[in-house]
Amino acid sequence: MKRLPRNVTSDILVLSLLSLLGIIGYETSFGDLNFLLAALAGLVVGTLVAVAGTLWRLGVLTTVLLALAAYFLLGTPFTMPETAIFGVLPSLSSLAGLAYGAVFGWADIVTIGTPVEAPYYIAALPYFAAWLVSLVGTLLVTRWLPKRRTALRASVLVIGPALLYLSGILLGTDEAYFAGVRGVAFAVIALVWIAWHRGTTVEASGEGAKRLRRQKITGTSAVVAGAVAIGALAGIAFAPVSPDRFVLREEIVPPFDPLEFPSPLSGFRKYTKDLAEETLFTVRGLEPGDTLRLATMDSYTGRLWNVAGPEDVGADGGGYGIVGETLPEPGLADLGSRRDLEVEVGAYSDVWLPTVGYGSSLRLLDERSSANAGDLRYNPEAGTAVLTSGVDEGTHYELQANVQREPDTEDLLDVPVADLTLPIVENSPDVAEAKASEFAGDAASPIEQLRAIETALKTGGFLSHGLASDAVPSRAGHGADRITELFTRSQMVGDAEQYAAAMALMARDLGYPARVVMGFAPEISEGQEEVEVVGDDVTAWVEVAFEGVGWVSFRPTPDQVDVPKEETPKPKSEPQPQVRQPPRAEHTEDELIATVEIDETDDDDKDSPFKVPGWVWGTLAAIGIPAAIVFLPMLAVMLVKAARRRKRRTGPNERQAAAAWEELVDRYAELGFEPPAQATRLQSARALERQLGEQGLAAAMRTSGADATGPEPVALTALAATIDRDVFDGGSVPDEVVVHRWTEAEAATAAVTAAVGRVRRFISRYRIRSRR
Template sequence: MSRFTRTAASGKPARPAPAPKPRADRPTGPGTAWRPFPRAAWTDVAVLSVLSLLGVLGLETSFGDYNFLVAGLGGLVVGTGIAMLGYSLRLGVVTSVLAGILAYFLLGTPFTMPGEALLGVFPSVSSTAGLALGAVFGWKDIVTLGTPVEAPYYMPVLPYFAAWLIALAGTMLASRWLPTRPRTVWRTGILLIGPVLLYLTGILMGTDKTYFAGLRGVVFAVVAIVWIGWRRTKTESADAQGAARLFRRKILGTATLVLGAVLIGALVGGVLAPDPKSRYVLREEIQPPFDPLEFPSPLAGFRQYTKTLADTPLFSVTGLQPGEMLRLASMDAYDGKLWNVAAADSLVGGSGSFRLVGRTIPAPSLVTSNQDSTVTIDVTGYEDVWLPGVGYPTTVDFDDAASQDESETLRYNAESGTAVLTSGVESGYQYTVSAMLQQTYRDEDLANVPVADVQLPAVQNIPDVVVAKAIEYAGTADTPIDSLRAIEQALKTKGFLSHGLASDGIPSRAGHGADRLNELFTRTQMVGDEEQYAAAMALMARSLNYPARVVMGFAPDVPEEAGAIEITGTDVTAWVEVAFEGVGWVPFYPTPDQTDVPQDQTPKPMTEPQPQVRQPPRMDNEADDLLTAVEIADTKDEDKDKDFELPGWAWVVIGSVGIPLVLLGVPLLVIAALKSRRRRRRRSRGTGDQRAAGAWSELTDGFAELGFEVPRSSSRRQVAVSLEAQLAAQLADTSGASDVVDAAAFVAPHRLVPVADSVDSAVFGGQRIEDDVVESNWTAAMASLATAGKSAGRLRRIFARFRLRSKRDWSQVNVRGSRGSGPGRR
């Protein structure tokens, strides 16, 4: 039993212990709301900033210009400044981190995306979103995009975020953690983890070229080693003669280290520097995602096959059965100019999303098959990224030893049945494709089958004549299969086939843009080839809300029991596929077989002059009957409802103010809820002595959160004496009192010593504590805490509402609580 416990048990008044001497780095007198940044930490922060800047410079090879350096410097300034401000304002770790996140969004725009800022400084919706996207996706983009990295617009956020994070964490460690512990090599080295990671980031996310790698490495090593050596010991612990001798040794050792590093870096480093090609960077190890939009649309090169490559052997196919066709690519996106695959970022899992696959190919979600096929393809004159195949492949085996490594570049889209080689298909490749073929159905089998609910990208800029012709050709058909067959037959019977060759009877312009399709239907005769007819029918089907796509491939004539079939440019074709529920993609072939276009020899009617007749005057009262008041009123109401939308400035305010407030407000609300729960549990749970002790715990926690220094490992009376002295000093400062002793009169109505004595009596008295005694303790504690809050000022009261006592204080509270005995033991 401690001395304090014996005194309390004997009933003698306990002698108040002297207040603990305040620490030099934690002033407790007037003005405790602000504390100066530790002098020793200034050097640490400066060294960490220099080392972090050396690491950021390694990203120069990826960005090419020095905009990234501005972003990196901005991140260092914002992170370091917020950490130092949080220390001086006595903010907790959680509060400082939340303030750092808020500053990250509010101050990052001018450093990273000045073009997106409002008035050049303030964040906008796009810049706020970019600050979040760059921190999450910038790491992936920088190693998959080509250098210099100029897009997306949020790429400068990457060095800003990295520097901000390292600066915030390093400054908080240098000011809060390191000064309170003995300075050792490993503790100092912990602060180097952030700059070292930033330096390695500049290497791994750069290119095989270097940016003053030797100079940056030597400077980084010298600064780090000298800093650790100088900060390891303190000369103040020795006498004057010993301190001088130690100082001279440090100077000599530092000069020797710097000279040796310069000689090694300049002479030996230049000889032993590795070849840039052997430099390990993630950009060379990570295969970037395949973007099909970087290559021309397959359908755009249709006429190249029929004209330039008409007689050129492209590849030979072994195992192809009569009626089977080779698939090249499936396209389901139209922008008014081209049919193409959808952009990879516009539709998840769409036709533009190609995944790396091995030998086994994933099966599509919508297909019915009752037949398999295996073909071997030998490439001769074909060169492109699109890999020809048959049906929906299940396995792809590259047989030739020279192209065996190319299987690692195989990408596949299961839904469209399209495969690509990102390295390109070249002459000499040989591979075997095993696939399942889509089952064929009769129209009678599809009479009651609806079209499938397939998510496809929206088509744009459909010519009006195409929509009108779709309605005209579909006629009165009441089922999807009947409507599609009607459109197919109308195109086949009313149109004529022409590839635009010199041997064709009538010219046919290439392309399938909106102007070309408009010409197809407005001329006297429809003339075109598979490119125009397939593109037109797919747009007709899409205008009727049928999921349709265009497929390009090759349709050679395959005789019975044929061996190797040679494929040339004349075998190219295109058709339309429409998805039916539970069936799969049903093909349609709208291209006509007729090639002889009849000449239009109908004589034009001769014009005959007609006598001029004077027209009667216009009746003004006829126009009055064209509109009614009811129609005008309804139209205005509909337009008013239709055009209502939020103004642009509202979206700007929501993005620039709302997002940071949410990021900061949610954690603050959580902290407020935890504190409310803590107070409620202390006041209502447990026995009387435990609830009385809870009043004292609530009081000391409240004082600590207001910035007061609560002594650790002290009795309640000692803590009360120390807090009364601090409160008196603070009241004197805020009230203008000249003497701290006179200011004690301000504390008299709410002294803490009686509260401490009352709680000690309840905890160590060994008697049942009534509810009125508990409530009196809580009332006195809350009154004292309210006085402290008024003296602290409005700013500190606001911070205290969302601040939790530090972890070290909590551990000391638990230690003090465990020292009690009897009913008061916690």
């Protein structure tokens, strides 16, 4: 086994340092340096495999295959330790995450809200990036650069670390992480390293070598000083401020589309009619007056209020991005006291997660939801969360949040509404605008106008959920026709769905940024630890944004349920003449036959006592996939070698005798020796014996041959001379001679195989060499 030259080792260290400087830029995405463990593991694995491939004289393809195996086998404890078996061994989940993160992690990281903590495989991204750059760079350093050590080739090798540096910028945020320090350090190290390769092809000694070294030091220092000075001046003059930094997450729209799901407000009556007494959630940590926020809707189409889709959301509407446990902060909010909630879902089934205020962290606790943590989306401006894989009975999570401070009306008299860009309201009924002006009256400030509208609706309307027990029917829905009906009937009758929708439209007609929020308002007593939220607690309210304050809530739904009845005179009945009815026809159909349901379930689908538990399949997959990665390539190589051997044992005896030597040379090459490409058998034998002596294997071969049960191996030069005589004597070669030559070749091969050690024997099983 050869050793790496000192200059190659220094080149590898320089490339590793440059790669580390580049990948540290991922800190702005992950929020801290926890990802560095995965990145450093990627650097180490890629570098060591490339170095091992060079030292063991493996081909490039074999080295890459070995690197892939190391990537999967060694990556789990550094990227996904929680999914590892015994904390170290890869599992089916971690192997899938390593593959999925390398392919799709690039798209995920630019749509995930920072700090990036989900999906579970996201740490595979820096691991893969560092592994790939270090593997390719080290292969070039050990195999390509030594052939011609020039500044141009050194410049090519800097491309990999530079791409890592660039990816840290593009995948990060508009806040740079020590950009000046990292940039100057990267440039200085790269320039010094490249400049040091100038003139390495010039041979000099004595005084000439000293003079050449002085020139390189002087020139390199001048270049570095000039680069640092120019870079510093250019950075001061042209460096963008944080909001102007180009990052991909600002250009790419999150893929989640709320319009794929029904509007939460359209299902309002389901809670009051079908789930009125059902326990939807059990919540711990609520305080009196708290309301659970389910969904925030800022888009109206004329049929319903809905959450704006990614193409319609305004510049200030936020957006639903993938998040981890840490939730991003809202841009406009005056946050007050903190809530630590624990929510267990009961009869509720949808995709929206109930929250309170604006969350700071959300952790899924149950096994199913935790496995789908990558499906969690959060909108910090709306304060609402979505689990796209579904929320149903058994979902369990913890939420830390802060509630919005609610200022008094007097405190908002001189406060303007916020200047926000929200989705436009379409097809708003004309009566809403007319009623907005009527209810606002002579109020001057926005808060007075909004409170006047809230009071007019709350005191002038009546509450009805459209139940059979209600005195007056109330139609569901909040489209333009239903809002028109609300205002044009003799009495305003509806529930929170209609009143909140109507007030939000009226506020929008006045030019104020308003939205509808649907949620639950359970009764909470002082000191109550656990609250059961039922369907009858459902409600909706309106929020309007005020400058520097945040979203202030308005609750226009009235409490009055006794709707005055309208007296309408009954029409007088007029007697009708009697008409003889025809006789009743007899039905002859057989109505006594009962419907029989036939069980068509296939017997194979029924439970079997021999059904294999899921954990068994998981364990088999966790062990079988790594084993397949290691042993399937080995099996393929063994089959190719067996076919090669069978082919050489066919044909004339002279050819079979010569093929015995070809088989020996190929086996030696696969063990890491370097037989001459163009040489006679004697020349090849001498070259191989010389390498055996240089590596100290000659004595070990004699020992292993003496201990073996087969024939003692002959010297390679003697075997080569004997085969030359068999081939060139001109006479026929007997069958027993062919068998003897193959036996001698196999003995020589077996002796060297035993002498080289386990590692080289193992690697040789992956190598194929056909000597032409």
